[in-house]
Amino acid sequence: MLHSRHMTRPEMPTNARAAAIEALERAVGAAHVLHAPEDLIVYEYDATIDRALPDAVVFPATAEEVAAVVRAANAHDLPVVPRGSGTGLSGGAVPVKGGVVVVLTRMNRIVEVDAANRIAVVEPGVINLALQETLAPLGLTWAPDPSSQRICTIGGNVANNSGGPHTLAHGSTVNHVLGLEVVLADGRIVHLGGRVADAPGVDLRGLVVGSEGTLGIVTQATLRLVPTPRAVRTMLAIFDTIDAACEAVSAIIRGGVIPVALEMLDQEIIRAVEPRIHAGFPLDAGAVLLIEIEGLAEAVAVEAEAVIEACRASGAREVRSADTQSERDRLWEGRKSGIGAIGAVTPAFYILDGVVPRTLLPVVMRRILARSAEYGFRCANIFHAGDGNLHPNILFDPQESGAIQRVLDLGGEIMRICVDAGGSITGEHGIGLEKRSYMEWIFTPADLAAMADVRSAFDDAGRFNPCKVLPGGHGCATGHADEVARHLATPGVYI
Amino acid sequence: MTATDDHLMTTDARLAALRHAVPSDTERSPHAYSIDGVEPAVAFSPAHAQEIAALLRAADEAGLVVVPQGGRTALNLGRPLERHDVALDTHGLARIVEYVPDDLTLTVEAGIHLDALQQTLGEHGQYLPIDPPPDDGVSIGGLLATARSGAWRGHLPAARDLLLGAVVALPSGELAGSGGRVVKNVSGYDLHRLHTGALGAFGVIVQASFKVAPLPTATRTLAVRAQTLAEAGVLALRLWNAGLAVRALSVLAPEAAERAGLDGTPTVLVELAGLDVAVDRSAEIVREAARALSRSAEEPAGAPWERLRRLHGDRAATVVRLGVPATAVAEAVEAVRAAGCRSWGHIASGAVIGHAPHLDAAVVERLRAFAAERGGFVQVEAGSRALRAAADPFGPHEVDLVRLLKVRFDARGTLNRGRWMEGV
């Protein structure tokens, strides 16, 4: 999405590299190891800005093979970077220090669906949508529904604690993972959590979910499923301004009816999406809210009334209800294609992920739009408004000199606006590589030291996904983000 | 100070070092703080998080074992403590730090009691949607440290899933936070999840942020008497799949039903919650489902849920909690009953509770084998010191990582030593 920035690092000596590759080939079979430069290039990036070449890429088929890869990496002192589909938006799967990228996509079996108990057991390479398609005829879903669900893996969802529109009602991925099989940095295979919620013992499952591949490699996940709802009402509230739409979000939450999804698309997005998808978003609207309510039919009707009332009171021009399944699907298609559609209207864009208290949504959006205008960038917004989870997308032309630097500057400022509002620097995309430098804005040195202790308890050598999540780290490349972070730091402002 | 110096210090010198570290007006008489009949040498009730951190650091340096206690409702959960030198009473930390009703978010100090908190939230039409045992005096810190939940779990989130962030005092004397105050956040490691259910093994929770929920406008409880537990199980599973506006759905063995103030028969007890229309419609569905089995659904008198919660939280009895998949709940209720317990189970969470005056370790192990065959587990939630020494209260879990974490956070075993396992 954004043009690349290469991270450089010292080359490995040729004979050491050859020995390491031989060991990896023993672990997974020569057919499942890539090491030619032209093959490695494909694995140097994810969906963000930074790039770095791995020394080798392996495709294990079992947990035992993953463990063997980890042991080989230990023996040859190579970093290990797990990878699903590479759709991550924080540089999490980029092998900053080289080493072995462990691609989990061959482990793509749905091992078991126990519909009566609402449990599924899957391998990490299963694609989110493939699981949903298996579950749908059984009247079940796995709640996490990131917009990238057509391509992202369950392993990636677990590692990033991913969210989606329905996170508002159901919570992030961590609420939907009962147990994990994990390969640790010492090559041990352990089982955390179980098949039933609230297993005794320290909740290591909850710690590993969201750890972005730094604490362990997930080789199997036991998932908690939810039944598909009896009745669903999907509505489209149309506003003249994004400001009014933000006010409506605050009013809905304040009113005590919490929809299962409450998504915002602004005019930039509508104009990118509508000509392609024909979802029914009016081209002249300042913003629309996509609102979904589910439950018993009787209750859905009453709650819909409350939501419509809150929208009207905040100045909605119109509130439409989708009457048929196909209308509903089209609205959601419009939402889920939003990010992709931006690509068609700009040479490049940079997606941000911040969170603010929902009551502050209107003022924060005003600040972000004003700042973007001052920089001279267009800013397109499509986000999980009900959770206060913003996704400003900065549109720009990478051919323009200095554009990337200025985009990063503005990105940093927008993050800073979120933090100053009492919010967070990521609601679902993770810290990865990209936001490490901002961690010091929201955590004290003592907070970060405690996190570093956890990491060293799991992986003393720091072999798993180095230079991710926590700031600093020996030999971790410092990019422009570090300068932005330092420049915008306000001592003493921590949440 | 090294471990060798530690041996040389007299008890008096250690206590003096501790007293030096915290304000004298926070010291309490140790008599009120015994656990398993063991009285601590000293007790403190600090009023600020920094005082707790300072106390932990001083105790750590002096080689004293600290046992944090809030509502003192779950102190016989876990193995018997190896030592109990210092009681740390968290009552002094009971402030609401920030409550923004319009954001449905809340930050509190850990010593505040759940019932007091619910009252404040209730004034704004909101609540923290969790119902842990026992029904009185649960502090927020204790609630998180034990991660216990009640009948609502599975229909509503567990405490760990409502927790947005926390601040924890560490034996190093540091205050370390994680998460934040917004409802969605994936920045950094979720250390607050690590501390939830850790029984204070790694630190003392001093502050916590939650997502709260609007109170349901209506609630209604219905009870259906069944012929057998198996029949109750069938009905309960049907109701679980009926899309009800439901907050609790439980199967009760006859003895538990009686203690809940109901007739002494196998019973399905359901609590509906939501909008009036949703509760009305759900009640119709429950009645129809009961009728299909030639049974009837009645609104019971009394307060069956409160009584069950009290039974679950009974400190004087032996209480076990099994976790099994939903379809095994009725069968597990029967097995726990056959083991001599009053038993009942919650369909959505798979939690099956057994309450007995006393249980043998062998019985606990038998139930553990029963649960394990079904992919589940057993936790001893309360019991005599002897039982908790003889039967592992938790059963098998990943111990190596827990030890490694313990070494990082509490290398000298200052906190709750022995509660999880030897040295931890």
Ligand SMILES: Cc1cc2nc3c(=O)[nH]c(=O)nc-3n(C[C@H](O)[C@H](O)[C@H](O)COP(=O)(O)OP(=O)(O)OC[C@H]3O[C@@H](n4cnc5c(N)ncnc54)[C@H](O)[C@@H]3O)c2cc1C
């Ligand atoms: C168009 C688009 C829309 C998106 N929409 C959303 C959205 O709505 N919500 C959202 O939350 N995210 C969204 N994302 C981000 C991304 O899709 C998610 O983070 C997703 O979960 C990543 O899955 P992946 O398989 O691509 O993981 P990757 O990108 O391959 O990896 C992501 C991270 O997980 C680690 N990892 C991967 N697999 C494992 C494993 N098995 N064990 C341990 N660690 C592992 C990697 O090391 C890396 O740190 C979007 C991305 C795009 C491109």
